[in-house]
Amino acid sequence: MAEELRIVLRNYGKIDPLNIDSYIAQGGYKALEKARGTDQKGLIDEVKKSGLRGRGGAGFNCGQKWWFAYMAQADQKYVVCNADEGEPGTYKDRLIMQNDPQSLLEGMAICAYAIGADKGYIYCRGEYPYVVDVLNQAIAQAKDKGVLGDFDIEVRMGAGAYVCGEETALIESIEGSRGEPRFKPPFPPAQGLWQKPTIVNNVETFANIPVIVDKGAEWFAAIGAPDYPGTKVFTLTGDINNKTFFEVPTNTTIREIVYKLGGGIPGDRKFKAVQIGGTSGAFIPEADLDTPVAFDAMAAVGATLGSGAVFVLDDSRDIVDVVTRIAGFFEHESCGKCAPCREGTMRTAELMEKIEAGEGSIDDVALLEKIGRVMSYSCLCGLGQAAPTPVLSTIRHFKADYNAKLL
Amino acid sequence: MVNITINGMNVSVPEGSTILQAAQQVGIHIPTLCYHPDQSIKANCRVCVCEVEGNRLLQAACSAPVFEGMVVRTNTPKVLEARKTIVEMILANHPQDCLNCIRNGACELQTLAEELIIRDNPFELMIRGYDKDTSTPSLFRDPDKCVLCRRCIEACSVIQSVNALGIEGRGNNAMVVPSLGKDLIDSPCVMCGQCIHACPVGAIGEIENIDQFLAAVADPETIVVTQIAPAVRLAIAEEIGMATGELPMDVFVNGLRQIGFDYVLHTNFTADLTILEEGNELLKRVKEGGTLPMFTSCSPGWINFCETFYPDLLDNLSTCKSPQQMFGALVKTYWAEKMNISPAKIFSVSIMPCVAKKFEADRPEMRDSGYKDVDIVLTTREIGRLFRQSGIDFNKLPPSNFDSWMGAYTGAAVIFGASGGVMEAALRTVYEVVTGNTLEDVNFTTIRGFDGIKEATVDLNGLEVNVAIAHSLSNARKLMDQVRAGESPYHFIEIMACPGGCIGGGGQPITKRNQKRIERIDAIYLEDEGLSIRKSHENPEVKVLYDEFLHEPLGHKSHELLHTHYHDKKKKYL
DSSP states (O other): OOOOOOSTTTTTTTSOTTOHHHHHHTTTTHHHHHHHTSOHHHHHHHHHHHTOBOTTTTOOBHHHHHHHHHHSOOSOOEEEEEEOOOSTTOOHHHHHHHHOHHHHHHHHHHHHHHHTOOEEEEEEOTTOHHHHHHHHHHHHHHHHHTTTTTOEEEEEEOOSOGGGGSHHHHHHHHTTSOOOOOOSSSOTTTSOGGGSOEEEEEHHHHHHHHHHHHHOHHHHHTSEETTEESEEEEEEEESOSOOSEEEEETTOBHHIIIIIISOOOGGGOOEEEEEESSTTSOEEOGGGTTOBSSHHHHHHTTOOOTTOEEEEEETTSOHHHHHHHHHHHHHHHOOSOSHHHHHHHHHHHHHHHHHHTTOOOHHHHHHHHHHHHHHHHHSSSHHHHHTTHHHHHHHHHOHHHHHTTOO | OEEEEETTEEEEEOTTOBHHHHHHHTTOOOOOSSOOTTSOOOOOSOTTEEEETTOSSOEETTTOBOOTTOEEESSOHHHHHHHHHHHHHHHTTSOOOGGGOTTTTSOHHHHHHHHTTOOSOOSOOOOOOOOOBOOSSSEEEOGGGOOOOOHHHHIIIIISOOOOEEEESOGGGOEEEEGGGOOGGGSSOOOOOHHHHHOSSSSEEEOOOHHHHHHHHHOTTOEEEEEEOTTHHHHHHHHTTOOTTOSOHHHHHHHHHHTTOSEEEEHHHHHHHHHHHHHHHHHHHHHHTOSSSEEOOOOHHHHHHHHHHOGGGGGGBOOBOOHHHHHHHHIIIIIHHHHTOOGGGEEEEEEESOSHHHHHHHOTTOOTTSSOSSOEEEEHHHHHHHHHHHTOOTTTOOOOOOOSSSOOOOHHHHGGGSTTHHHHHHHHHHHHHHHOSOOSOOOOGGGOSSOSEEEEEEEETTEEEEEEEEESHHHHHHHHHHHHTTOOOOSEEEEESSTTSGGGOTTSSOOOOHHHHHHHHHHHHHHHHTOSOOOGGGOHHHHHHIIIIIOSTTOHHHHHHTBOOOOOOOOTTO
């Protein structure tokens, strides 16, 4: 175990990303051709059977999502790629887009064929202008080659709001409105962009598609954890020797990622915690390191996979300080639309600062837990629901660090 | 139909219903804050969250659609903790000055705090510290009190198509602000006050003129004279615990005497006068090839809208002042002379269903009497407050008649208060003026009711007149765009800024429901039917006014006192 397996990064370093012929020479666009030779239902069935689940964080069955959009009756449907990679410490989507943009376009084109869409958007993070250049060149080349057929793709840029990674906020942003989430249902496959059926998938999800179509659902379903098959790209940051990225099957454990692939902690310091999935991810203690990086296994220990960011802390780190900074991040990034997130992120930041300053009491910790609990199931969107996770998981696993700072 | 269970009770509701609707059907009240029955679903306050079996997340009852076999619980410990915590956090960000708030006793947040038994709020009080915006004479904004429900934004953008309000900033810095973050007076705000009705709290309200009124009453030298707009009587009942329309006019008049008015007159008098001036203006435009279609000019929110968004169509506006301002100009000239009272001593107060009237009274051109024609405007709500302050029991108060000269009115004036009423009143008169025949049935029922745009063609002895009526400015915009494009088939267009006309005005008792507005419309036509004179040109006091003072419609004196002009108020950024 603990071997890399590159599916979405299959062409990394092997092709010239700015030359479509280089992609085609590696077998690119054969999957699209094959898909177009299959009937739509059969194609969607294949994706469903592969068990591929969304790599953006929510982990919804991809083929099932496509089925909803396929079934929706409408004169216009859209395919949207969520490339608003805003999680601190995450750059997996950038890796794919910079090094193999055509596989993303091919994945989107297969989706477009499956659901009956002829227009696609890539919503790219505002801090990635150089990636936008790559994407635009790739789209122009694909159009010249005629490989996309009548499927048109346009790149739209975000303006730096973290919340626009939430699919409905992203849709609002493409529509030209303030980037704020919509309530669901209706879900985008029923009413999305301009109220039309829309598939929003992450870059990594789309990059899996050509391979699944090419090699078949059974091949894919056999890789990694059965309930979350395939691979996952992780980007390692923090107190770890190999600050780089890896693509591994989903039955790999966290311990393997940290100690084998990541090369362990510098200076042989002791492990304290690892946060997986980005800023809203749970802090995982030593005791849970043998959890496989699959969706349901992670959920069982109160964690998520999220974006695949792996942030390691050694025992010299002050957890309360780290979480206080995270609380400030969410206070800043809450869009302000729903009351529990707007008020809750502000109150959480306020209470964390109080505790961090040595002025907090046991009641403040209890209040933090209450706010977090309420936010986690009352907020309008995933941002607010996940924002308290770092607070709640550290109070649970590292209570002593909090107690040490209380009055 | 979909079968669901709420708190163990089975209920069958139509497909597409929300949990909130289903709960109403079984008599379960779910608290709400951002929910507005006549607006789109917002689901942003999260106060109405409920548990749905099989779902980890609580569901907002206002937005969650029901499904077959759904099991809902509306009052579990988890639900109550969530609701209470959310409202506690909102309250901890809200000034605790309920006792001197304009919405004291009529505040949705106050009710919510009571319902959720909020006592010792664990969150530290943190007021955001925004400045109160009192830049307009009509309405204020107090952003510190804003709960970010966004109902005002929808009222302003969807109902009125004015778009003076939007959201600026994010997170806890998010705030409802006028365009470009400026003061309301610098925004395209037309001061209709529909945002006041939409606001659940005291973050938007009317600028009160109560103190000026009380000071005038207290001064023995000052003669305080009032005029009452047609839409006020039926709605004021709602302010004093009666059903809509239940307060008899003559008891209302006595109530006004009780709170200190020396003379009680009626805007209805000048509503009748408006019909004679405006009706003749229309006929003149038709005969002499003037600018058509002609637009009515009684609604000051609409005038502001036309000046701001359609300055190229100002020539289409009737030059007639609104009844309020006609009254103001006459009370300090004609009436003062007739009553032998020095106009300098008259304090002219109008009672209006409207907040834009406050702005209108302050217009510099509204001083044709040589004084400020209307000194202050009190809304229906402010009169309600004064009535409650006075301690009057209206069930026991004897009736009293209007004072004479400018107190008499017809049914045609009464219906000014409802959308379509000005048009109907005009048609009752114009028909008889043009044809010379007596109009047997005065009821033009096709142009009544709550439809956004109504139209009719009237045959005046071979002269076919096409008319249209719109209420709410988003509907007005449709007719205006048609006129601007040169495609309007109409001769005469009535526009009222507010939903349902003046009965739904920004100064009326706070109401969220269009159903209430429809009730008020019904009360208006009932009043009209109960009157023996129902055509403006038959108003005996108006006849006297023309005989003794004005001499003829559109005459010299009329132009001096009763007509006005408009200004291009297009904002640079529009």
